[in-house]
Amino acid sequence: MTALWLLLAIGLCAIGMILSSLERLSSVVTRIVSLSICSLLAFWALDQHYGASQALFTLLGILSVAGTLLVMLRPFITAKKK
Amino acid sequence: MGTFGVVKRKPRRRYLLGTDAIIGPDMQRDTTKKFYLIHSWLGIVTAIVLFIIAFSGAVSVFGTPELKRWASPALHSEIAVDEAAIAALTEHYAQQVPENYRKEIQVLMPGAFGSGNLHLLFETEHGKDERMMWFSFDPHSLALQNQAEGTPHNIFDAQPMDMEEFITHFHADLHMGKLGLIITGCLGLTLFGSVTTGLVIHRKILKELFIFRPFRSLRLLLTDSHKAVGVWGLLFHSMIGFTGAFLGLASILLLPAAALVTFQGDQEKLIETYFPSREPTLSHQPATMKLEKVLKHARASGAQSRRLTIYGWGDENAMAFVSVFAHEGTAPHPLAGETFAYQLADGEFIERTTTYSKVGGVSGPILDTMFPLHFGNFGGLLVRVIWGILGLTTALLAATGAMIWIEKRAYGPEGKLPKSQYLWLSKWVIGSCSGMVLATASLFYWQRLWPDVLAYGFFSVWLISIGFALVLRNNYQSNRILLGSTAVLLMLTPILDALCLDLHLFNSFKGTHTALAITDAVLASLGLALLGTVVQLPTTRPVAQHKRKPVTPGVIMEANS
Numbered sequence: 228m229t230a231l232w233l234l235l236a237i238g239l240c241a242i243g244m245i246l247s248s249l250e251r252l253s254s255v256v257t258r259i260v261s262l263s264i265c266s267l268l269a270f271w272a273l274d275q276h277y278g279a280s281q282a283l284f285t286l287l288g289i290l291s292v293a294g295t296l297l298v299m300l301r302p303f304i305t306a307k308k309k
Numbered sequence: 310m311g312t313f314g315v316v317k318r319k320p321r322r323r324y325l326l327g328t329d330a331i332i333g334p335d336m337q338r339d340t341t342k343k344f345y346l347i348h349s350w351l352g353i354v355t356a357i358v359l360f361i362i363a364f365s366g367a368v369s370v371f372g373t374p375e376l377k378r379w380a381s382p383a384l385h386s387e388i389a390v391d392e393a394a395i396a397a398l399t400e401h402y403a404q405q406v407p408e409n410y411r412k413e414i415q416v417l418m419p420g421a422f423g424s425g426n427l428h429l430l431f432e433t434e435h436g437k438d439e440r441m442m443w444f445s446f447d448p449h450s451l452a453l454q455n456q457a458e459g460t461p462h463n464i465f466d467a468q469p470m471d472m473e474e475f476i477t478h479f480h481a482d483l484h485m486g487k488l489g490l491i492i493t494g495c496l497g498l499t500l501f502g503s504v505t506t507g508l509v510i511h512r513k514i515l516k517e518l519f520i521f522r523p524f525r526s527l528r529l530l531l532t533d534s535h536k537a538v539g540v541w542g543l544l545f546h547s548m549i550g551f552t553g554a555f556l557g558l559a560s561i562l563l564l565p566a567a568a569l570v571t572f573q574g575d576q577e578k579l580i581e582t583y584f585p586s587r588e589p590t591l592s593h594q595p596a597t598m599k600l601e602k603v604l605k606h607a608r609a610s611g612a613q614s615r616r617l618t619i620y621g622w623g624d625e626n627a628m629a630f631v632s633v634f635a636h637e638g639t640a641p642h643p644l645a646g647e648t649f650a651y652q653l654a655d656g657e658f659i660e661r662t663t664t665y666s667k668v669g670g671v672s673g674p675i676l677d678t679m680f681p682l683h684f685g686n687f688g689g690l691l692v693r694v695i696w697g698i699l700g701l702t703t704a705l706l707a708a709t710g711a712m713i714w715i716e717k718r719a720y721g722p723e724g725k726l727p728k729s730q731y732l733w734l735s736k737w738v739i740g741s742c743s744g745m746v747l748a749t750a751s752l753f754y755w756q757r758l759w760p761d762v763l764a765y766g767f768f769s770v771w772l773i774s775i776g777f778a779l780v781l782r783n784n785y786q787s788n789r790i791l792l793g794s795t796a797v798l799l800m801l802t803p804i805l806d807a808l809c810l811d812l813h814l815f816n817s818f819k820g821t822h823t824a825l826a827i828t829d830a831v832l833a834s835l836g837l838a839l840l841g842t843v844v845q846l847p848t849t850r851p852v853a854q855h856k857r858k859p860v861t862p863g864v865i866m867e868a869n870s
Contacts, residue, residue, distance in 0.1 A: 301521070
């Protein structure tokens with residue numbers, strides 16, 4: 228059960244990241260809003276396993292890793308598609 | 310001129326609160342330039358040491374239990390901690406040792422979260438003439454393996470250091486004692502300074518969140534990596550810098566400074582006032598010690614016990630303190646390592662405290678979070694993996710920053726020295742940083758094949774790597790060779806284990822040593838991924854990317870003459 232909550236949180240963060248990096252969402256505000264909604268849901272999922280403060284720091288960590296990986300891997304993925 | 314080309318904007322005016330001063334665009338540009346200078350010089354001066362500390366930190370996040378377990382064959386199969394047996398053993402040896410050695414008794418718990426073996430330490434009164442008796446037991450059978458008597462300093466110095474202890478201590482103080490602590494503490498401050506100045510000079514931070522152009526030029530690859538890693542990990546890098554500065558400088562500078570301000574330099578009084586008291590007032594009435602009950606209660610709390618400290622053994626007022634790691638889930642102190650206090654005569658639980666719980670207010674909990682936040686040991690494996698990856702990005706931040714500095718001066722307009730001197734610095738950066746990575750990978754081999762010379766082996770590999778990078782003319786090639794060697798070492802770790810151990814990855818179907826098999830598989834996968842990256846790295850600088858420095862009239866005159 229624990230692993231499921233953690234996986235759900237990671238999945239939600241990943242979805243938030245992908246949504247916020249979509250080129251169709253041209254507005255910075257739209258990107259930030261979509262990322263915030265997914266982050267809130269991820270926080271809720273983490274809070275089911277951790278305490279609130281642990282969940283907050285874990286969420287920030289997941290977002291940092293997900294963002295870095297997404298930005299640095301995206302050019303390689305899109306280059307392969309082309 | 311920004312990342313997206315020329316940006317036209319109206320000159321902005323900013324009013325400083327409390328003054329009539331007006332900051333115009335020129336002054337703002339000057340301020341940014343000053344911050345840029347601070348950022349770049351602070352970065353280049355500290356880059357190599359920062360990389361070393363950040364990289365060793367990223368590895369030491371997995372110190373307990375992963376590296377500890379990997380290093381010790383006795384921990385490869387699961388350990389069933391028997392509280393009754395540990396209590397009986399402690400009681401037996403407490404009766405054997407002379408009475409003056411029962412002033413303080415420490416039980417270091419067995420297992421990968423603890424000290425590997427079970428250790429019993431019997432100490433006399435603290436002070437100049439302090440003596441200790443030390444017993445070490447096999448974690449499975451609890452059979453006596455080793456024992457010694459002497460000063461605590463001599464006993465601890467004689468203990469062999471495994472790779473987990475080596476890399477964790479290297480991260481903390483570079484194996485240089487107090488001086489090392491000051492260096493790492495100051496590096497935490499400079500990291501915090503670099504992050505702050507970086508934030509000021511990169512004003513288009515939101516746009517830079519999604520920019521990464523790896524195929525255009527080497528300089529763009531470096532600058533985009535530096536920005537992406539820096540911006541996404543902004544909070545982490547700041548936190549690591551701040552907590553690192555605190556942990557490095559707390560005992561050396563902050564504690565004496567606080568004592569000087571509040572207690573006229575009396576550190577003992579400060580500790581007495583702000584830290585939980587431990588030593589009980591003895592009644593001199595004999596009593597039976599309920600150690601098993603204490604150990605079972607601590608285990609039932611769900612936390613991993615690290616050590617048990619006993620004061621006043623055999624006395625009615627004897628006290629026991631169990632130190633535990635910060636653990637997952639809701640707890641009274643969710644982001645701090647705790648100590649459970651017990652009355653040993655009846656085994657009753659008294660209270661749970663943290664190191665700074667007596668400080669109270671807002672500052673107590675903040676101080677308590679410093680250690681778990683820095684090492685990421687508050688939320689299980691997931692948090693350790695996240696902290697490990699982000700620690701690597703801090704190291705990458707230092708390395709890319711140094712390479713940008715060199716690149717801009719060797720091939721751009723900012724350099725005032727000959728190109729060869731900047732390339733010489735580049736060799737140092739490559740040798741020190743990639744050499745450090747190779748030396749860390751070699752630790753797995755030293756640990757298995759020749760654990761007694763682990764430290765010498767590590768530093769030898771590192772020095773040879775630096776020498777190799779300095780000798781080889783092609784910097785790109787030396788970097789590829791050093792990182793490629795690291796990848797090969799990591800990939801061959803499962804084979805090393807198969808040759809040296811009875812239990813390894815290739816017979817993990819037995820199910821007795823799953824953790825070791827997973828660690829081996831992860832190391833091999835990391836090696837494979839690193840090899841894939843190394844293959845993509847350029848072997849030489851593309852000629853098209855060479856930008857000539859602007860030629861000044863003086864240089865033309867010199868050339869003509």
